[in-house]
Amino acid sequence: MTALRRLASPVLTRGGRFSVFKATTLGLIFIPGVWLLAQYLAGALGARPVLALVHGFGLWTLRLLLITLALTPARSLLNAARLNLVRRMLGVATAAYGGLHLALYAAQQNWHLGHVASEIWRRVYLTIGFGALVLLLALAATSTDGMMRALGRNWKRLHRLAYGIAVLGLVHYFMQAKAEVYEAAIAAGLFVWLMAWRALPAAWRGKPVAPVILLPVGMLGTAGLEYAWYAAATRVTAGRVWAANFHLTHWRPAIWTGLWGAAALAVVVLVAAVRGWRRDRVAAPSAQPVARMR
Numbered sequence: 438m439t440a441l442r443r444l445a446s447p448v449l450t451r452g453g454r455f456s457v458f459k460a461t462t463l464g465l466i467f468i469p470g471v472w473l474l475a476q477y478l479a480g481a482l483g484a485r486p487v488l489a490l491v492h493g494f495g496l497w498t499l500r501l502l503l504i505t506l507a508l509t510p511a512r513s514l515l516n517a518a519r520l521n522l523v524r525r526m527l528g529v530a531t532a533a534y535g536g537l538h539l540a541l542y543a544a545q546q547n548w549h550l551g552h553v554a555s556e557i558w559r560r561v562y563l564t565i566g567f568g569a570l571v572l573l574l575a576l577a578a579t580s581t582d583g584m585m586r587a588l589g590r591n592w593k594r595l596h597r598l599a600y601g602i603a604v605l606g607l608v609h610y611f612m613q614a615k616a617e618v619y620e621a622a623i624a625a626g627l628f629v630w631l632m633a634w635r636a637l638p639a640a641w642r643g644k645p646v647a648p649v650i651l652l653p654v655g656m657l658g659t660a661g662l663e664y665a666w667y668a669a670a671t672r673v674t675a676g677r678v679w680a681a682n683f684h685l686t687h688w689r690p691a692i693w694t695g696l697w698g699a700a701a702l703a704v705v706v707l708v709a710a711v712r713g714w715r716r717d718r719v720a721a722p723s724a725q726p727v728a729r730m731r
């Protein structure tokens with residue numbers, strides 16, 4: 438492979454053709470990072486801008502991880518095999534955002550690497566984040582064609598670790614958020630949705646019935662995990678947090694998970710309807726001569 442082709446490989450298909458889909462995805466991946474850095478340079482990140490960057494990159498590490506995990510259900514529900522084209526790219530981007538998250542934390546500690554290491558060792562939520570990052574980097578390092586060939590079937594087994602990494606990332610998120618876990622609860626609910634999809638019978642996973650079933654499961658998962666966190670790890674009266682889910686004046690995290698679930702259902706129904714309409718249009722002209730012959 439020439440050096441130029443190797444450089445361009447993220448936007449090429451396996452057959453070596455330029456892929457607009459891959460190029461667009463690559464461009465989108467850069468947006469959050471560039472946006473955060475632009476805000477930093479514009480002095481728009483408040484009194485502790487480097488810490489704000491640490492938060493921003495941490496949040497996007499977890500978001501990209503959840504998006505990567507959502508590709509398999511999306512491919513199955515939308516019957517869109519081309520989503521496979523960007524899975525590796527998204528996985529590697531997740532690890533890159535994670536690496537930058539750690540680098541920014543080190544920058545925030547004025548590059549006192551001994552102190553960074555001792556903090557990671559001493560603080561449980563940082564140890565958990567570190568574990569997640571090491572595994573993310575291991576998955577990224579084994580994402581080359583050569584490693585995929587060398588690992589064979591074990592590659593798939595190894596990459597199932599992504600689900601465990603998401604759990605570690607979520608625990609790290611909840612622990613650092615302490616008593617303000619609004620967004621962490623939404624992320625956890627979306628993860629429950631993804632896991633519940635995997636638990637469905639294989640025959641249902643690609644059908645619209647899947648997002649119908651998963652919508653309440655995701656909502657309940659969000660409210661349940663939020664309740665469990667407040668009950669187990671804080672002094673907040675968890676029962677009141679649970680009860681707030683039934684007062685629609687305050688939008689609790691479960692409502693947002695429900696909206697995401699409803700959006701997934703709407704996309705599945707819409708794509709199926711458009712495909713059906715297109716099929717009918719293609720089939721219609723061939724039916725005409727038959728009708729005339731009669």
Ligand code: HEM
Nearest residue numbers: 492495496498499535539542563566567569570606610613
């Ligand atoms: C060596 C590895 C890591 C270190 C040292 C680290 C460190 C940190 C620190 C210092 C914070 C801010 C805490 C505070 O302000 O009290 C943070 C927040 C966060 N980290 Fe990490 N982290 C690591 C790995 C990860 C990984 C792998 C993920 C995702 C899978 C992640 C996701 C997050 C999230 C979502 C937040 C909260 C962002 C927000 O509140 O807006 N971190 N991390």
